[in-house]
Amino acid sequence: MKVLLPLSALCALLMLASLLIGPAGAGLGGSLAALWSGEGALGLVMREIRAPRAVLGLLVGASLGLSGAAMQGYLRNPLAEPGLIGVSASAALGAVIALQTGFATAFVLALPIAALAGAVLAVGLILIMAGPGGGSLALILAGVAISALAGALTSLVLNLSPNPFAANEIVFWMMGSLADRSWLHVAIAAPFMAAGAAMLWGAGRGLDALTLGEDAAASLGIDLPRLRLRLVLGVAAMVGAATAVAGAIGFVGLVVPHLLRGAVGARPGRLLAASALGGAALVLAADIAVRLILPGRDLKLGVVMALIGAPVFLHLIWRQRRGR
Amino acid sequence: MVRLAAALVITLAGAAAAEPQRVVSVNLCTDQLAMLIAAPGQLQSVSWLAADPSVSLMPDQARSVGLNHGSAEEVFLQDPDLILAGTYSTGPATEMLRRLGMRVETMAPATSVEDVRAAITRMGALLGQPARAAKVLADFDADLAALPKGAPRRATTYGANGYTSGPETLSGDVMRRAGLVLLTEGAGQMALEQLVMAAPELIVTGSRYPTPSRAESVLDHPALAAIPADRATVPDRDWICGLPAIVGTAERLAQ
Numbered sequence: 001m002k003v004l005l006p007l008s009a010l011c012a013l014l015m016l017a018s019l020l021i022g023p024a025g026a027g028l029g030g031s032l033a034a035l036w037s038g039e040g041a042l043g044l045v046m047r048e049i050r051a052p053r054a055v056l057g058l059l060v061g062a063s064l065g066l067s068g069a070a071m072q073g074y075l076r077n078p079l080a081e082p083g084l085i086g087v088s089a090s091a092a093l094g095a096v097i098a099l100q101t102g103f104a105t106a107f108v109l110a111l112p113i114a115a116l117a118g119a120v121l122a123v124g125l126i127l128i129m130a131g132p133g134g135g136s137l138a139l140i141l142a143g144v145a146i147s148a149l150a151g152a153l154t155s156l157v158l159n160l161s162p163n164p165f166a167a168n169e170i171v172f173w174m175m176g177s178l179a180d181r182s183w184l185h186v187a188i189a190a191p192f193m194a195a196g197a198a199m200l201w202g203a204g205r206g207l208d209a210l211t212l213g214e215d216a217a218a219s220l221g222i223d224l225p226r227l228r229l230r231l232v233l234g235v236a237a238m239v240g241a242a243t244a245v246a247g248a249i250g251f252v253g254l255v256v257p258h259l260l261r262g263a264v265g266a267r268p269g270r271l272l273a274a275s276a277l278g279g280a281a282l283v284l285a286a287d288i289a290v291r292l293i294l295p296g297r298d299l300k301l302g303v304v305m306a307l308i309g310a311p312v313f314l315h316l317i318w319r320q321r322r323g324r
Numbered sequence: 325m326v327r328l329a330a331a332l333v334i335t336l337a338g339a340a341a342a343e344p345q346r347v348v349s350v351n352l353c354t355d356q357l358a359m360l361i362a363a364p365g366q367l368q369s370v371s372w373l374a375a376d377p378s379v380s381l382m383p384d385q386a387r388s389v390g391l392n393h394g395s396a397e398e399v400f401l402q403d404p405d406l407i408l409a410g411t412y413s414t415g416p417a418t419e420m421l422r423r424l425g426m427r428v429e430t431m432a433p434a435t436s437v438e439d440v441r442a443a444i445t446r447m448g449a450l451l452g453q454p455a456r457a458a459k460v461l462a463d464f465d466a467d468l469a470a471l472p473k474g475a476p477r478r479a480t481t482y483g484a485n486g487y488t489s490g491p492e493t494l495s496g497d498v499m500r501r502a503g504l505v506l507l508t509e510g511a512g513q514m515a516l517e518q519l520v521m522a523a524p525e526l527i528v529t530g531s532r533y534p535t536p537s538r539a540e541s542v543l544d545h546p547a548l549a550a551i552p553a554d555r556a557t558v559p560d561r562d563w564i565c566g567l568p569a570i571v572g573t574a575e576r577l578a579q
Binding site for chain 2: 022023024026041042044045048049050099100102104105161162163164165166168169172180182183184295297298
């Protein structure tokens with residue numbers, strides 16, 4: 001609890017900042033009044049452009065943070081992160097195929113479903129390759145292979161598109177961005193994120209038990225195959241939905257659990273909620289940074305994330321080496 | 325030395341004045357301008373883009389002339405005595421053709437109606453058809469003079485990635501001739517929220533490709549649809565090139 005409250009407050013603060021910062025550059029009071037009334041050009045900006053962007057940042061960040069924490073808890077490996085091991089890249093591949101074949105326009109939820117399918121394949125493959133114990137080497141090798149394959153196929157599909165703009169979009173799908181997203185994107189992503197969150201939330205007790213090892217967890221009455229299924233579907237739903245609307249945003253699921261693990265007493269179950277809030281705060285902050293550093297140039301979120309994430313990643317490796 | 329230079333100039337001028345018989349064009353805009361001005365049979369081939377109805381106004385005529393893909397080998401084998409290219413088109417190919425001793429003339433893309441007038445005259449000179457060019461120019465000038473002045477609405481184009489056309493572009497000049505007032509001083513990207521705040525009275529959008537792209541998704545944003553402004557759609561082919569047909573585009577925008 002002592003972690004969740006400050007994190008919630010931080011998220012609220014960043015949401016507000018996200019609503020108030022933008023190229024239109026209106027005053028604080030005027031912006032909030034326009035958000036409330038929804039009148040005039042500023043009302044349109046606040047309600048239809050900034051509000052969905054802020055909400056989507058919150059949802060995407062929470063999804064990625066929660067997914068990272070859940071995967072790390074299950075595999076008992078701090079390197080298991082959706083962006084790093086190719087789950088996001090596979091979700092992006094699913095989304096790109098759906099968009100380019102026209103499947104995405106077949107019905108409203110077709111785009112997130114396609115991304116989810118890509119993510120399910122990747123998570124399933126990772127769990128099979130890494131094995132139940134989740135050895136670091138197998139996990140990372142499988143992840144690198146899946147990332148590379150999904151990334152290459154995404155580039156191929158976009159290069160083959162008859163739309164000349166599509167080839168430039170490789171950057172978006174690999175780096176992620178929240179620019180010019182609307183309530184439509186919130187609406188198609190939110191149901192999948194909610195379903196995924198519900199599945200992962202229930203996995204907390206199982207993840208706590210797993211820290212004692214598989215046998216001990218089983219003897220505590222944890223149904224391991226069921227836990228695994230929950231995890232695969234939950235992570236795929238959340239990462240799939242987030243990637244379908246915002247592209248693949250890396251490092252969130254790596255950095256946030258890493259920073260918060262100590263504060264929750266290293267219990268994976270308690271880390272879930274904290275990581276969801278922490279992920280939301282990180283993505284909101286990064287999206288604000290993107291708008292402040294290079295306004296109007298649509299700097300990709302992944303760039304900022306990598307600047308934060310890479311040092312943490314290197315620190316992790318350093319600590320692991322010294323630990324041995 | 326001076327005499328040598330003078331002799332060279334005279335020789336070059338003489339070569340330019342002779343009417344080329346086998347002309348190949350490798351740029352969408354020179355393609356169409358050449359087809360308007362060249363005498364029948366003078367054009368050997370035009371670029372394949374000129375046959376694409378999404379960017380060309382003269383696809384049928386282009387197909388009847390014959391098509392090339394702008395590669396040096398293909399063009400060389402057609403043995404042209406004049407090659408028309410854009411300043412930015414197929415650089416390595418035109419360089420190679422020059423090295424092979426071919427006469428390559430490049431034309432810069434038009435960025436204003438005045439540029440179009442100059443291009444018509446220059447094309448006439450290059451093709452050795454000044455009389456035909458003068459006729460096209462006279463018709464163009466008459467159409468320009470007859471252009472109705474529309475209401476001075478504050479207008480802007482809005483396209484993929486939020487790009488707008490500034491005053492130094494052909495589309496900007498065409499809009500100005502249609503009586504519109506451009507919203508932006510400089511060309512470039514404009515964030516959707518800046519567009520909303522600028523409160524335009526007319527938003528001009530262009531062609532869309534059949535498959536979706538993230539760059540164009542900004543054009544589907546509900547906030548864009550909610551701006552209380554008039555809408556006009558100008559297909560890219562109607563002002564991508566500096567052709568006399570831009571008068572028709574200006575006329576439609578003036579209404």
